[in-house]
Amino acid sequence: MRPMSYGQGGSQNQWDPWTPQSEQPWSAKGDDGTPDWAALADQSENRSKRRKVLLIVGGALATAAIGTAVAMAVVNSGSDDDASGGPSALPPSASLPGGATAPSFEPTSAPPPLDPKEFISSAKKDTAPLSPETLFPGTQLTMGDTVYKKGATADTKNCATGARGTLPKLLTANKCTRLMRVSYVKDGVAVTAGVAVFDTAAEAAKFKGQTDTKSIISSLPGKGVKSFCDSAICRTTTNTLGRYAYFTTAGFTNGKDVTLKDNKVFSAGNDLAQFTFRQLLRRGEAQASAAAK
DSSP, X not given: OOOOOTTSSSSOSOOOTTSTTOXXXXXXXXXXXXXXXHHHHHHHHHHHHHHHHHXXXXXXXXXXXXXXXXXXXXXXXXXXXXXXXXXXXXXXXXXXXXXXXXXXXXXOOOOOOOOHHHHTSBTTTOOSOOOHHHHSOXXXXXXXXXEEEEEEEEXXXXXXXGEEETHHHHHHHTTOOEEEEEEEEETTEEXXXXXXXXXXXXXXXXXXXXXXXXXXXXOOOBTXXXXXXXXXXXXXXXXEETTEEEEEEEEETTOXXXXXXXXXXXXXXXXXXXXXXXXXXXXXXXXXXXXXX
8 A cells, every 4th residue: 555645644733843844834725836824823823822821820830839838937936846946046146256255334324313312411521711701791681572681690609698598408408519590680670590519410309309499690790780578579490401490589679579460570480590591501512512513
């Protein structure tokens, strides 16, 4: 039997790239030898569609694979196993690369400020110069809008000589070492401020607890201040700060008795008491500041 030749029987129009002379897709369909361009275009479009489908499927599979890998990494990072690479597997600070160690810092804090009251609570610490002039400097005192003219001053180690009523006995019994006084005047109202000195704050506090309404500092006239409060009723105060007790006696220079309605007298006494307190506190602040340097 004679073998079949291409183009007669068998499978026609099949192109085998491994078989020589097999029919090409663009082989002639007519006698004129012109390729079938429509058929070629259809085949090219089909191949493009298949490639797109394969690319889309492949991309989806790759995305799924990446998502799986990320999920596995997240699960592994939360493992309690030190070998998983989680936080528990981090090297200690003492084993940094290159043998370096993490710097350490000693806790620091500023020293507490010195208490000014400590320096005016004991004669051992309260060593700054002390006199009527250091406590009451200048020739006048201004408190707000009011200006008081300064009068006489007095300074004694015999504390009882500058006191009246029950005060002399109490000063002596509680070991008062010094008594300083100064007077100021304004429009017929005079005030004497007194400062008694003790060795310790405990002695001053004990003294204050024993005083009464008859514990009066004696008024001090002189240098432009007339006699006052010798026999008339006057307003008096007693307070302590540290190892100091401070007093005021305020009244009229014309001998008139002081009543609760005499606001000028009360105001003058309050001004001198407040100024004396401030001066004693400043004394402590100055010594505390010097000790801190």
